[in-house]
Amino acid sequence: MARKRGLLTLQFVPYVDIERLASPDRVEKLLKIVKDEKIVLLEGRLKSREEAELIRRTMEDIDDSFKGIEISPVTQGSKEELAFFQRIRAKLIDLLLGDRRGLTIIGPASIVKEIRKDPDKIQLLTEDVKKK
Amino acid sequence: MIGAFKRFLSLFFGDLFKEKGEVKLGLYGPPNGGKTTLANRICKDWVGEEMGRASKIAHETREVQIKEQIVIKRNGKELLFSLVDTPGIATKIDFEDFIKDGLKEAEAKSRAKEATKGVIDAIKWLDDMDAVIVVLDATKDPYTQVNITIIGNLDARKIPVLLVANKMDLKKADLKHVRAAFPQYEVIGISAKTGEGVDELYGKLFELRKKALKRK
Numbered sequence: 001m002a003r004k005r006g007l008l009t010l011q012f013v014p015y016v017d018i019e020r021l022a023s024p025d026r027v028e029k030l031l032k033i034v035k036d037e038k039i040v041l042l043e044g045r046l047k048s049r050e051e052a053e054l055i056r057r058t059m060e061d062i063d064d065s066f067k068g069i070e071i072s073p074v075t076q077g078s079k080e081e082l083a084f085f086q087r088i089r090a091k092l093i094d095l096l097l098g099d100r101r102g103l104t105i106i107g108p109a110s111i112v113k114e115i116r117k118d119p120d121k122i123q124l125l126t127e128d129v130k131k132k
Numbered sequence: 133m134i135g136a137f138k139r140f141l142s143l144f145f146g147d148l149f150k151e152k153g154e155v156k157l158g159l160y161g162p163p164n165g166g167k168t169t170l171a172n173r174i175c176k177d178w179v180g181e182e183m184g185r186a187s188k189i190a191h192e193t194r195e196v197q198i199k200e201q202i203v204i205k206r207n208g209k210e211l212l213f214s215l216v217d218t219p220g221i222a223t224k225i226d227f228e229d230f231i232k233d234g235l236k237e238a239e240a241k242s243r244a245k246e247a248t249k250g251v252i253d254a255i256k257w258l259d260d261m262d263a264v265i266v267v268l269d270a271t272k273d274p275y276t277q278v279n280i281t282i283i284g285n286l287d288a289r290k291i292p293v294l295l296v297a298n299k300m301d302l303k304k305a306d307l308k309h310v311r312a313a314f315p316q317y318e319v320i321g322i323s324a325k326t327g328e329g330v331d332e333l334y335g336k337l338f339e340l341r342k343k344a345l346k347r348k
Binding site for chain 2: 058059062068070071109110
C-alpha cells in the first residue's frame with residue numbers, strides 16, 4: 001500500500017462504472033480503490049446487502065496496516081423531513097434514478113477520521129499524514 | 133400417500149404447530165452496545181445462568197453464542213426461542229485501540245484478528261435469523277453507517293426487528309434521539325444492566341415471535 005506522504009487522493013466512481021457489475025465485483029472494485037489509500041466518491045449508493053458484503057470483505061483484509069473503512073452515503077434529507085412537493089419530487093427521482101441517486105463516500109479508516117454528512121457540503125476530516 | 137397425508141395435516145394444523153415453533157432470535161448491533169449484557173439478563177431471568185462475558189473493551193464477544201430452549205412465561209403464555217448473541221459489527225478494527233485500552237500488543241493483535249472473524253460470522257448468520265433485536269447504545273449517536281447497514285439488511289431480508297436503546301440508566305442516554313433516527317421502527321428504552329424496561333421488552337418479544345412465525 002504505497003501512499004505518497006501528504007497526498008490525499010479522491011477517486012470519483014461514476015455509477016456507469018459499477019452498473020453492470022455483479023454485487024461481489026462492485027465490492028471488490030471499491031475495496032481495491034480504498035486499499036490503494038484513496039477516498040472513493042461513488043455516484044449513487046450500494047444496496048444494503050452490498051454494504052454488508054463490503055464490511056465482510058473489509059474484515060477479511062484487515063491487517064496491521066489496513067484498519068478498515070469508513071462509509072457514508074450522502075443523500076437528500078429523510079422523506080419525513082421534506083415538504084409535500086419535495087417528497088413527490090424525491091419519489092420521482094427515486095423512481096427514475098434508483099441506486100444512482102446521491103453519493104457514497106468510502107475511505108480507509110486510517111485516513112478518514114470522520115465523514116460528516118451535510119446535504120450541501122461534504123466535509124472530510126482527514127489525518128494530517130505529514131505529521132506522521 | 134404419506135406425503136399427501138402430511139400436506140393434509142399441515143394444511144389444517146400447520147398454524148397450530150407453528151404457534152409452538154421455536155424461533156431463532158438474534159442480538160445484533162455495534163460493538164459495546166450491550167448485546168451480551170442483555171443476553172445475560174435474559175438468560176439469568178429465564179434460564180438461571182449467564183450466557184457470556186461482557187466487558188468495557190470493545191469486541192469482547194468474538195464468536196456467535198447460542199442459548200437454546202429459552203422459555204419466557206407471561207400472562208399464562210409461553211414463548212420458546214433460541215437466543216443468538218452475535219459479535220458487534222464494525223467497519224474498522226484497529227489493534228492499537230485495544231492497546232489504548234490496556235492490552236499488550238500481541239494480545240491486542242490477536243483480539244483484532246478474532247474480532248474481524250466475529251464480524252464476518254455475525255454477517256453470515258443474518259440469513260439464519262427469524263427475528264432480531266438490534267441493541268443500540270442510547271448514549272451514542274444512532275446515525276452511524278453500521279446501524280443503518282444492520283437495519284437495512286434486516287429490512288431487505290424481511291426479518292422482523294425490534295430496536296432497543298440500551299444504557300438508559302446513564303445520564304447521557306437519549307431515547308428521543310434514537311427514536312428520531314429510526315422513525316419507522318419501534319424503539320424501546322432499556323437498561324440491560326439494571327433491568328429497567330426489560331419487562332416491556334419481554335412483552336414485545338411475543339409480538340416479534342408472531343411476526344417471525346408468519347414469515348417462516
